[in-house]
Every structure is written in structure tokens, then in C-alpha cells.
Amino acid sequence: MSAHRPARAALLLLAAAVLSVLSGCADAGKLESAGPTPTAIGPTRLWPERQPASIPPLDYGEGETETVRGIEVPGDDVREVNPVDVVRAEQAAHPDALSGPDGMYEETVRQLRDCDTKPKSCPVLKAYHRDLTGDGGAELIIGVSMPKGQLSVRCYLAEKGRLTRIMGTSDAVIGVSLAGRDLIIRAPSNLPGYEYRTAWSWDDHQHAMLPTHDEILRVDKESGETLPSHSHTTTPTATTTPGGRP
Structure with a gap:
């Protein structure tokens, strides 16, 4: 005998009991229909015959990690680490970097050297x-603040007494904030009245912070608050989903 048959028999008995109960309810108050269910509209794939891309687009540094040379973390407590020493160690490891998370202006490098005497x-x-x-x-x-409104934002994880950079990005930045464990970076847009927002989140598989949400949002010029979207048919509310610059 199949092992599934006893289970099926039990299900039949349960179904009969449920029908009996529902029948009693119908006699008492009669079940009424809630109306037709709206038809679900799924995404329609455009150009299905097109061959999918196999080469990723331009990478701007997401998912890259690097151990900071010469920095030790006693007890894996990042509070024991001097931030200036960390940035100096990274600049020494990449002295010729002109772009990316390690890129710095010459003026910034000079200021970094004088942090002890000119804090x-x-x-x-x-x-x-x-x-x-x-x-x-x-x-x-x-x-790390730089000229022309540029800001380098870097995050580090302490493991086994060493410091690993798990996120690094550099851009013109309006502001940075934390929402839960997401790091949100706001950047200006070329479109008047809009700004980019990128939310960086920890990814266990990549063991790094990744830009998980990217959006361009309409904002009020004076308050900086996100304005309602006019594409909704319901009463518009301010967008709260963090996003950012692609």
C-alpha cells in the first residue's frame, strides 16, 4: 500500500467535516460572495527573442573588500581604531588612486598629513x-570630506584582529543617514528638483555592503523632503523607500 493513502484518507475525512461545518453556517447566516476577484496583471516581457547579456555593465566598486594594511583591532572593537590612521593607511596603499573609493585630491592628501597639527x-x-x-x-x-562637495564614505568590519573595508564610494553628496542597518547616501541630480538616493545594505553571501536600492526622487527645494508621486491613483504620500544613484 502506498504511504500516501492513509494521509489522503485523513484529508478526505477532514474535508467532509469542514463541509459539514460550513453547511451548518450557511443554514444559519448564509455565506455571501465578496465579489469578483480582480485579475492579476503580471509583468509583460518585451523583446523576448533578444539574447540576454552575459557581460555585466560597468562596475563602480560594489562588493569589493580589502584588508587595511598595518591596522590592528584589539578584541575586534572598532572603537579602539583611530579613523585618521585608517585613512592614512589606505592612502599609503593606493597613493596614485585618482578615482573610486580610494581617490583623493592633492589638497585632501596634504590635509590628511597635517591632521595631528591642524585638526x-x-x-x-x-x-x-x-x-x-x-x-x-x-x-x-x-x-572623508573633499573639495567641490565630494565625500568619500567607507565602512569597515573587524575580524580576527584585522580591519576589512566592506564598502567604499566617493561622490558629490547632499547627505548621509542610517535607516536600520541601511546606509543611505543622497546625491544631487542634473534634473532640477530631483536627487539620487542609494541605500547600501549588508550582503552575507558577498560579505560586503551592496547598493541594494537605487532611486531618483522628486524633492522640495526648501525643505529637502521627498514630494508625493503623481503617478498613483490613490491619495499620494511621501515616498519612504530609500534609494539612490545608479
């Missing part, structure tokens, strides 16, 4: 310590 002009901003990975420990968030 007010030091480009390394106040460091933040937040749990970005969800492991219960704090990660290190560093910002």
Missing part, C-alpha cells in the same frame, strides 16, 4: 560605530 582642517570627519551586519557588534563608518 580643524583634517578631512576625516567624526566616525560612527553602528551594527551594519546584524551580528550584534559595531562596524566603523568613516567619511
